[in-house]
Every structure is written in structure tokens, then in C-alpha cells.
Amino acid sequence: MRTGSGNPILAYFRMAFMFTAVGLILAGFMGWWITGTAGGAVTIFFICLILSVLEISLSFDNAIVNANILRRMHPKWQRRFLTWGILIAVFGMRILFPLLVVMFAAQIGPIKAVTLAAGRPEEYARIMASAHLPISAFGGTFLLMVALSYFLDEEKDVHWVSWIESRLSAMGALRSIEIAFVLAVVVGFSQFLPEGRSRVFICSSVYGLIAYLLVDLLGKVLDSREAMVKAAGQGGLGSFLYLEVLDASFSFDGVIGAFALSQNLFVIAIGLGIGAMYVRSLTIMLVQRGTLAEFRFLEHGAFYAIMVLALLMFAQSFLHIPEAVTGLCGALLIGASLWSSISWNRKNVGSR
Numbered sequence: 001m002r003t004g005s006g007n008p009i010l011a012y013f014r015m016a017f018m019f020t021a022v023g024l025i026l027a028g029f030m031g032w033w034i035t036g037t038a039g040g041a042v043t044i045f046f047i048c049l050i051l052s053v054l055e056i057s058l059s060f061d062n063a064i065v066n067a068n069i070l071r072r073m074h075p076k077w078q079r080r081f082l083t084w085g086i087l088i089a090v091f092g093m094r095i096l097f098p099l100l101v102v103m104f105a106a107q108i109g110p111i112k113a114v115t116l117a118a119g120r121p122e123e124y125a126r127i128m129a130s131a132h133l134p135i136s137a138f139g140g141t142f143l144l145m146v147a148l149s150y151f152l153d154e155e156k157d158v159h160w161v162s163w164i165e166s167r168l169s170a171m172g173a174l175r176s177i178e179i180a181f182v183l184a185v186v187v188g189f190s191q192f193l194p195e196g197r198s199r200v201f202i203c204s205s206v207y208g209l210i211a212y213l214l215v216d217l218l219g220k221v222l223d224s225r226e227a228m229v230k231a232a233g234q235g236g237l238g239s240f241l242y243l244e245v246l247d248a249s250f251s252f253d254g255v256i257g258a259f260a261l262s263q264n265l266f267v268i269a270i271g272l273g274i275g276a277m278y279v280r281s282l283t284i285m286l287v288q289r290g291t292l293a294e295f296r297f298l299e300h301g302a303f304y305a306i307m308v309l310a311l312l313m314f315a316q317s318f319l320h321i322p323e324a325v326t327g328l329c330g331a332l333l334i335g336a337s338l339w340s341s342i343s344w345n346r347k348n349v350g351s352r
Contacts, residue, residue, distance in 0.1 A: 012285040016277040023274045024048060030267065047262050048271040054327065055275025061309070061330050063279045064302035065146070066243060067286035073239050078287070081240055086280045088244060097248070098255060098265060101135070102127045117265040124265065133197060133317050134204035140313035141182060141208030146246060147307035148178035149216075160300035160337060182209060189314040201317055215245045296344060301337025305330035 024045055031044025070078050099113045102124060108116070117124045150156075151165060154172035159165035171177050186205040190198040218238060255272065262268055286292060292299055308329050312321055 009285065012288075013278065013281045016274075016281045019277040020052070020274050023052075023270045027267065027270050030270075034264070044262075044264075044267055047267060048274065051262070051268060051271025052274035052278070055272045056278050059275065059279045060282070060334060061302040061305035062247060063282040063286060064292070064299060064334070065246065065306065066279075066283045068292055068299055068302075069239055069243055070283065070287050071290075071292070077237070077240055081243055082280060082284060085240070085244060085247070086276065088247075092248075098128060098268075101131045104131075121264050134200055136313040136316050137186075137201045137204035138208040138211070140310045141186065141205040142212050142245070143306050143313070144182050144185065144310035145178060145209065145212040147303050147310060148181060150303045152178045152181075158296060158300075160297040160340060165300070179209065179213075185311075185314070189317065192318045197317070211245065215242050294345075295338055295341035297337040297341040298334070299337075301334040304337070305333045308333065 027048040028041045028045045031041035032038070034040060034044065066081075070081065073081070099110065099117065102108070102113045102116065103110060116127075151168040152172040154169055156165070156169045156172070159169070182205075186202060190201050193201055218241060255268070262271075309326060312326050312329070315321060
């Protein structure tokens, strides 16, 4: 089967397949080196495989949102995000981010953090788990702002669930309504936490809100400046920064949840890195095929999935929610929006 751009669909995933092969071979060798047994090698191999599937299931909506932003960016910045961006995603969020969390939480230096990850993985995982509350609050707030900014848009005229989205779109005329809504949700969830944890939850959420507003403001300033001065090298920088922070927010849940399967930082990096490569390939395919334009409600499903993910991240501050539930919710919403898009296309084939 060929895509609208003339390339076979599997061609988009060629690099991901190569990365998978190298990563799983490395995982097998790592398992043998750690345990000294064939069984240990097989165990690490399958843990990496499961982690890659987990990452794909949690980040499918991320690929759709990325594609929606990328298709409006200059081709040069598209290439930069799909090259530099994937390096930041794989090495930054899957390796450096957990190390930074441990450094700040345990008040230790980078060398000691790496030594801790390699020599005392149980303690490393314990420190990461202790930081779960502020990370979930920060990431959940950022993602909830992303979702609400999409639905609370008075210029939005295509609705999937019309009775909800038409009202939300009309409310978009009210200034800063999404900020008020997010703060109300944060305060509501904080009531389920004891006083000390509630304070941490609210503060981290406020930082997430500030981060979203600063990134959004910076993106608008940079891109508007580019439009005025016609600086070819500057165009898309704001969107690039926004995409990087957005990708990081999506990654919080997967990185923290990965420690339930393995406490080895390098095993987690391989597994999640493989999944990130498939998300990158899927993003490229969505942009070049124009899939979002072909399936009019697919983007809606992705933003509903983002909203659910944000609320689940909030709920994880006082409940244990398996990552499989998070991934399944997103897959169901995107699947439903895809089915609705196909049905709409069939009914309106003569009017398009």
C-alpha cells in the first residue's frame, strides 16, 4: 500500500525498525551482562519490548498533536524537530530527565546520580517514585491547558461531539476561561490529599500553568517576530519550543510508569527510546500523507485523549492507575474518532 506522497507506508517506519533491532539486541546483551544467564537476557529483552509498546500506546495522541502543529511549520523547522527533537526526546527525557529528578530530589551531583542508577537501581527507583506527585501535577496541568486551549477556541467550527464542543467553543470568548477551569480542577483534586501533599500538588500545578503560559507567549513572540522581519532561519522556533515542552509533558507518565517494569535506567531508556522512534515515524507519516485533513475528527479524539491523560495524572496523586488503563483510554478515544471520521467521509463523499 502506498501513501498519498507516493512512498510505501512501511518506508516511514524503516528507521524505527532498524532502531528496534539494534535496541533489542543491545537489551539481550545487557540482560546477559547483568544476570549472566540466558533467562535473564530473555527477560530484559521482553521488558524492553513491553516498554516500547507502552510508550507507543501512551504517545499515539502525541503524534497526532505533533503532526497538527508540524504541518503548519516551515519545512526546515519540520526537519529540525524530527532530527534534533527526537534526540532530545530519546536522550533528554528518557535518560537525562530521570537523572535530573534524582539529582534534585536527593541533592546529589550528576556523577553520583549515574552511579546510583547503575549500582543501586532500587534506591534510584525509590527516589523517582517519591517525585511522582510534583511531576504528575506539573505535567497534568500543562496537558490540561493544551487540551482546553483546543476546545475553548471561539473560531473552532468543526465539532465531533457537537453538544459539548459547540458550548466549549462559545465559552472561548471569555478571557482566560481555560486558566480558571484548570485552577478549579487543581483545587478540586487537592482536596483528596493531606495538607502537606496538597501544598506540593498545588504549587507544582501552578508551575505547570506558568510553564504553559510562558512557552505559549514565547512561541507567539518568536513566530510573530519572524513574520515581521522575514528571517528564514527563525521561522518556527516558537512552535519548535512548544513541541519540545509538549513532548516532555507526554513523556512524564511513561517515564515514571516504566519503573514499575524495570528499575534499570538503561533498560528503560532502550525500551522507551524504541517507542519514541515509532511515534516519530508515525508523526512523519501523518504530516506527509495529510491524514489529519482526511479524517476530520481524528484530531478531536487526540485532544480528548490528552484531557483524559491529564485528569488521570491528577488522579494518580492519590490512586494507583495502571499505565495500561491510560493507554487504553487514549486508544479508545482515538479509535472512536477515527471510526466517526470514516463514517462522515462515507456519508459526505459526494459533497467533498
